[in-house]
Amino acid sequence: xxxxxxxxxxxxxxxxxxxxxxxxxxxxxxxxxxxxxxxxxxxxxxxxxxxxxxxxxxxxxxxxxxxxxxxxxxxxxxxxxxxxxxxxxxxxxxxxxxxxxxxxxxxxxxxxxxxxxxxxxxxxxxxxxxxxxxxxxxxxxxxxxxxxxxxxxxxxxxxxxxxxxxxxxxxxxxxxxxxxxxxxxxxxxxxxxxxxxxxxxxxxxxxxxxxxxxxxxxxxxxxxxxxxxxxxxxxxxxxxxxxxxxxxxxxxxxxxxxxxxxxxxxxxxxxxxxxxxxxxxxxxxxxxxxxxxxxxxxxxxxxxxxxxxxxxxxxxxxxxxxxxxxxxxxxxxxxxxxxxxxxxxxxxxxxxxxxxxxxxxxxxxxxxxxxxxxxxxxxxxxxxxxxxxxxxxxxxxxxxxxxxxxxxxxxxxxxxxxxxxxxxxxxxxxxxxxxxxxxxxxxxxxxxxxxxxxxxxxxxxxxxxxxxxxxxxxxxxxxxxxxxxxxxxxxxxxxxxxxxxxxxx
Amino acid sequence: xxxxxxxxxxxxxxxxxxxxxxxxxxxxxxxxxxxxxxxxxxxxxxxxxxxxxxxxxxxxxxxxxxxxxxxxxxxxxxxxxxxxxxxxxxxxxxxxxxxxxxxxxxxxxxxxxxxxxxxxxxxxxxxxxxxxxxxxxxxxxxxxxxxxxxxxxxxxxxxxxxxxxxxxxxxxxxxxxxxxxxxxxxxxxxxxxxxxxxxxxxxxxxxxxxxxxxxxxxxxxxxxxxxxxxxxxxxxxxxxxxxxxxxxxxxxxxxxxxxxxxxxxxxxxxxxxxxxxxxxxxxxxxxxxxxxxxxxxxxxxxxxxxxxxxxxxxxxxxxxxxxx
Ligand SMILES: Nc1ncnc2c1ncn2[C@@H]1O[C@H](COP(=O)(O)OP(=O)(O)OP(=O)(O)O)[C@@H](O)[C@H]1O
Ligand SMILES: [Mg+2]
Numbered sequence: 001x002x003x004x005x006x007x008x009x010x011x012x013x014x015x016x017x018x019x020x021x022x023x024x025x026x027x028x029x030x031x032x033x034x035x036x037x038x039x040x041x042x043x044x045x046x047x048x049x050x051x052x053x054x055x056x057x058x059x060x061x062x063x064x065x066x067x068x069x070x071x072x073x074x075x076x077x078x079x080x081x082x083x084x085x086x087x088x089x090x091x092x093x094x095x096x097x098x099x100x101x102x103x104x105x106x107x108x109x110x111x112x113x114x115x116x117x118x119x120x121x122x123x124x125x126x127x128x129x130x131x132x133x134x135x136x137x138x139x140x141x142x143x144x145x146x147x148x149x150x151x152x153x154x155x156x157x158x159x160x161x162x163x164x165x166x167x168x169x170x171x172x173x174x175x176x177x178x179x180x181x182x183x184x185x186x187x188x189x190x191x192x193x194x195x196x197x198x199x200x201x202x203x204x205x206x207x208x209x210x211x212x213x214x215x216x217x218x219x220x221x222x223x224x225x226x227x228x229x230x231x232x233x234x235x236x237x238x239x240x241x242x243x244x245x246x247x248x249x250x251x252x253x254x255x256x257x258x259x260x261x262x263x264x265x266x267x268x269x270x271x272x273x274x275x276x277x278x279x280x281x282x283x284x285x286x287x288x289x290x291x292x293x294x295x296x297x298x299x300x301x302x303x304x305x306x307x308x309x310x311x312x313x314x315x316x317x318x319x320x321x322x323x324x325x326x327x328x329x330x331x332x333x334x335x336x337x338x339x340x341x342x343x344x345x346x347x348x349x350x351x352x353x354x355x356x357x358x359x360x361x362x363x364x365x366x367x368x369x370x371x372x373x374x375x376x377x378x379x380x381x382x383x384x385x386x387x388x389x390x391x392x393x394x395x396x397x398x399x400x401x402x403x404x405x406x407x408x409x410x411x412x413x414x415x416x417x418x419x420x421x422x423x424x425x426x427x428x429x430x431x432x433x434x435x436x437x438x439x440x441x442x443x444x445x446x447x448x449x450x451x452x453x454x455x456x457x458x459x460x461x462x463x464x465x466x467x468x469x470x471x472x473x474x475x476x477x478x479x480x481x482x483x484x485x486x487x488x489x490x491x492x493x494x495x496x497x498x499x500x501x502x503x504x505x
Numbered sequence: 506x507x508x509x510x511x512x513x514x515x516x517x518x519x520x521x522x523x524x525x526x527x528x529x530x531x532x533x534x535x536x537x538x539x540x541x542x543x544x545x546x547x548x549x550x551x552x553x554x555x556x557x558x559x560x561x562x563x564x565x566x567x568x569x570x571x572x573x574x575x576x577x578x579x580x581x582x583x584x585x586x587x588x589x590x591x592x593x594x595x596x597x598x599x600x601x602x603x604x605x606x607x608x609x610x611x612x613x614x615x616x617x618x619x620x621x622x623x624x625x626x627x628x629x630x631x632x633x634x635x636x637x638x639x640x641x642x643x644x645x646x647x648x649x650x651x652x653x654x655x656x657x658x659x660x661x662x663x664x665x666x667x668x669x670x671x672x673x674x675x676x677x678x679x680x681x682x683x684x685x686x687x688x689x690x691x692x693x694x695x696x697x698x699x700x701x702x703x704x705x706x707x708x709x710x711x712x713x714x715x716x717x718x719x720x721x722x723x724x725x726x727x728x729x730x731x732x733x734x735x736x737x738x739x740x741x742x743x744x745x746x747x748x749x750x751x752x753x754x755x756x757x758x759x760x761x762x763x764x765x766x767x768x769x770x771x772x773x774x775x776x777x778x779x780x781x782x783x784x785x786x787x788x789x790x791x792x793x794x795x796x797x798x799x800x801x802x803x804x805x806x807x808x809x810x811x812x813x814x815x816x817x818x819x820x821x822x823x824x825x826x827x828x829x
Contacts, residue, residue: 307709327712337710345710348703350770359700359711363693370691413711 007070009034009198010055010086010167015064017050019400021392024050025061026222032167032198037189039209039230040202041242042219043432044404045390048202049091051219052169056088057081069166085166089156089173091202091403091430092343095144102127102140105158130158135184149176149341150293157185168192169200172403174208175429178293178458186212204404204432206235218242243434252444252465259283261319262452263304263335263421268313273299274476277313281421281452286443288467289456291496296476297456298340301423304454305337306330317421331360334420338411338427340456346410349399353391354380356398357413383412386442388435403430411439415446422446423454428462440466460492474498526811527783534790541793548672554785555674556581556733558778560752561759562685563729565777568760569689570722571702571769572619572626576611576633577730577756581749583641584608584734589744590650597660605731611637612727613720620719634753641746651743664740674736681732685725686774698722703770758805759784762812783808 008031017025025047032038040048053059055066057075066073068084075081081088095104102123103110111122127140136154144152153176160168170189174182189199189212203209209216210230218225218241225241239247263281268274274296281287289297302308304315306324314321317333324330330337339345347356358365358376365375380394387408391401398409407430414422424443428436443466447453457463463470470482472495479495535542560577567574584604591600615633619626652658666673689695700708701718708715738744763780765772787808788801 305710326714327709328714331712339710344704344706346707348700348707348770350703351699355696355699359696359708359713362696366693370687371693371696 006033008032009069011067012051012055013065013067015051015054016062017054017059018062021396024222025054028219028224030217032200034196034198035193036215037193037199037201037213039213039216040200040219041209041216041238043243043434044408045402046219047222048219049171049402052088052171052200052202055081055169056086082163085164087160087163087165087167088169089160089171091171093152093156095152095155097145099144100141101131101138101144101147101155104144104155105130105162130161134158134188148293150178150181153177154181157188165197167198167200171202172204172430174203174205204430204436206238206433210235239433247433247437258285259450262317264316266314266316268300268303268310268315270299270303270308270310272476277478279471279478279481281454283450283452284447285469286447286453286455286467288463288470289454289473290460290463290470290492291473293458295473295496297473298425301337301425301454301456304330304423305335331417336414336417336419336422338414338424340425342407342410347398347406350397352395353398353401353409354394356409357383357416359413360417379416383416387412388438404432404435407431408435419451421452421454425456426458427455460489472496524779527779530783530787530790534786534793538790538793541790546789550785550789551675552672554781555678556737557752557755557759558678558781559681559729559733559736561756561777561781562682562774563726564756565760565763565765565772565774566685566689566698566725567722568765568767569702569769569772570698570719571705572719572722574615574630574723574726575627575753576615576630576637577726578749578751578753579634579637579641580608580611580727580730581734581737581752582747583611583637584731585738585744585748586641586645586650586746588734589652589738590645592652592658592660597658601735604734608727608731608734609724612723616720616723619723620716638747645746647746649743649745655742660739661742662739663735664737677732677736681729682774682778689774694721699770755784758809761809
């Protein structure tokens with residue numbers, strides 16, 4: 001650790017926290033100096049979010065001490081944490097969807113006039129000022145439910161800026177932000193830093209961590225592994241500390257022979273979300289759909305999965321025109337969709353891991369009229385091992401898993417269907433580097449086995465790494481289609497920002 | 506509130522909380538009255554609880570699926586009046602299937618409105634509660650109906666008969682509880698009901714036909730009402746127009762007492778049976794202690810509040826996180 005003369009803004013000492021069957025934190029120590037960005041790293045389920053929730057008063061530690069500004073404190077609940085100037089921006093959004101952005105930003109301390117009437121004018125003025133500072137394009141009176149996930153994330157961040165913060169914790173803030181929004185976020189973080197605020201930054205993205213942070217602390221299986229000074233280390237060293245080995249990201253699994261066209265869309269439209277979209281996916285091929293959030297990619301996926309009705313165009317499977325009126329139709333045709341939003345669309349949080357994973361095929365896993373628990377467990381075990389899912393047992397309700405492990409359950413759920421066409425929408429959101437490359441390899445392997453795969457991603461390295469062909473989209477239209485070998489980052493960026501002429505794939 | 510609340514885990518402790526309360530009640534009552542635990546009394550409590558019990562089974566399925574059914578009370582009036590009235594007109598062997606079919610139709614209306622049209626179940630079934638009561642009065646013209654030959658018909662078996670000394674209603678209740686328990690905990694259909702109640706959107710994304718599942722839960726509820734009507738009609742050998750009035754609340758009380766969450770997605774049939782028995786024994790105990798019947802209402806209310814509180818406390822104990 002660096003020798004300093006000033007007091008840390010925050011210090012945690014030997015924190016222990018257990019849940020039934022899980023030792024989530026095993027004597028972890030951690031500190032943040034004023035004006036420092038301290039990155040917290042670790043695999044999915046390593047205990048990062050738990051540590052921060054202890055700090056924010058949402059969990060009580062079993063053992064250990066918390067010091068703020070030098071003095072020891074007990075943080076009994078989130079209100080106390082806030083009073084101490086600790087602000088946590090959650091990994092999982094925690095907004096009230098039926099309220100306006102402004103009400104969410106100032107929830108709990110709405111500006112008031114006499115007789116406790118809300119001062120709406122002041123509320124909207126102040127909120128708009130913050131949103132402007134974040135360069136958001138929506139107004140403070142917008143309903144949160146109507147905002148995109150990225151914009152909801154911005155509201156969550158805006159909320160933190162209303163408090164006179166001593167320490168601000170960002171738990172995977174960029175998981176659903178576009179590059180432009182990230183730039184804004186990083187500016188904000190630099191501002192806060194200049195004001196002497198201590199920042200804790202949790203992310204699985206190495207590039208962000210190396211741009212932003214001053215120090216990096218690594219957790220593994222709930223234990224403290226060490227703290228590195230960012231300027232004196234590199235990605236490889238951090239990765240080794242985190243997962244115990246190096247990762248070779250340059251290699252990619254070769255896909256097999258590219259076969260016949262399995263899935264084809266001709267002039268598919270669902271105005272105003274997307275229009276005149278045509279593409280083909282062959283067996284053994286990974287097609288990446290790249291574009292900004294809101295380019296219409298998710299909506300195309302939902303159409304292919306029978307969740308939306310197109311108003312023009314046709315879908316063909318094996319050269320035959322099909323109507324996909326419902327997800328059941330899609331599943332029957334061998335199409336799987338790993339949806340974008342795991343908590344809303346992917347999981348039944350109160351249901352256990354095994355049942356979640358086998359949900360789409362539970363009707364087929366039967367002996368006589370009964371669900372065969374044994375068959376289910378063996379599917380679960382297989383994909384738990386393959387995806388390295390961390391859970392004390394299959395009986396654990398999915399809601400108790402860490403964010404990344406929840407995502408893996410969703411992926412396992414759809415892989416285990418052994419689909420012919422696998423569509424994955426932002427598959428590695430919130431997933432640690434080790435598992436991420438594991439999932440990329442898996443996607444490549446599946447293609448190698450003859451699956452037709454569509455990967456929707458807003459991460460350029462991801463599409464470049466997994467896709468054989470890249471379809472670039474902008475504002476609901478296919479701009480260009482590239483072969484993996486011949487694409488450059490520049491041409492991709494141009495295509496998805498609408499520069500250059502539109503041309504169907 | 507975010508749809509993303511956690512409803513998991515808690516039941517294990519909550520169930521024990523309710524069990525403990527149940528045992529405590531039994532001890533207190535058996536000390537207060539030696540009749541309380543006599544074979545006679547236990548059997549008679551079980552027999553009397555069968556009607557509410559059978560209906561509670563169906564309502565549990567609906568509630569696990571994320572909805573409510575408040576129409577079961579007047580549906581019971583309808584079914585009982587119908588089966589008793591038709592008994593003398595077309596004979597019991599025809600009256601029963603006709604009544605079952607008609608009751609299923611009412612369930613189908615609920616299921617259609619709530620499952621396929623996605624209307625709010627509270628509003629739909631509350632409306633059905635009075636609509637069906639109206640239907641009963643139109644059908645009967647306000648007259649109470651009776652079976653003329655009460656001792657000669659085999660129809661008496663369901664309410665007044667016994668097998669190996671055990672009253673038929675108890676046997677019907679036990680068998681139906683077992684069947685529905687197996688359906689809910691061991692079949693794909695049961696799993697789908699839990700999924701739809703737990704997260705309707707994710708269920709749709711998993712290829713579960715949400716509307717059909719909800720529809721089916723209302724058919725099951727109606728079927729249970731039909732069975733209850735057979736027991737009731739056969740026991741009373743006649744029916745008043747409003748015989749089922751107020752049953753919906755008793756039934757819901759038993760379901761809640763059993764720890765089934767009104768948010769949907771969790772709960773169990775066996776625990777509903779426990780809730781039914783607890784309610785029945787408490788009411789019986791109070792009568793044996795010489796309390797007037799209206800004390801039961803107060804005590805029942807208090808018991809439900811305590812049970813719900815235990816349930817919530819158990820969940821919070823395991824899950825501190827206010828965001829969950
Ligand atoms: N409320 C809870 N009940 C039971 N177990 C829990 C609970 N919260 C977290 N856990 C467990 O504690 C461990 C640490 O979880 P945590 O959410 O802190 O991981 P994380 O490092 O934030 O992972 P990720 O990168 O996936 O977000 C996991 O194994 C998780 O399953
Ligand atoms: Mg986390």
